[in-house]
Amino acid sequence: MQEPIYIDEKGRTWHKYSVEFTHELDDQIFGFEIWAIDWADALERVEFIKSNARLAYQVLGEISA
Numbered sequence: 518m519q520e521p522i523y524i525d526e527k528g529r530t531w532h533k534y535s536v537e538f539t540h541e542l543d544d545q546i547f548g549f550e551i552w553a554i555d556w557a558d559a560l561e562r563v564e565f566i567k568s569n570a571r572l573a574y575q576v577l578g579e580i581s582a
Contacts, residue, residue, distance in 0.1 A: 523552060534559040536566070 553559035
C-alpha cells in the first residue's frame with residue numbers, strides 16, 4: 518500500500534488525513550478527508566473547518582479517475 522501524497526507547484530508535499538466527528542443526536546460517527554502539509558497543519562485546518570464550515574451542495578454523481 519502506498520501513502521496518498523500530492524506535490525504542489527511550490528514543491529510542498531501534501532498528505533491525506535482522516536477527520537471524524539460524532540453526531541450529538543444519535544452518536545453516529547461520520548468522517549471525511551483533508552489534505553495537509555503535516556499533523557500540525559491538519560489540526561489547524563480542522564479548527565478552521567469547525568468555525569467556518571458550511572453546506573455547499575449535494576453530490577449527485579462522481580467520475581472515477
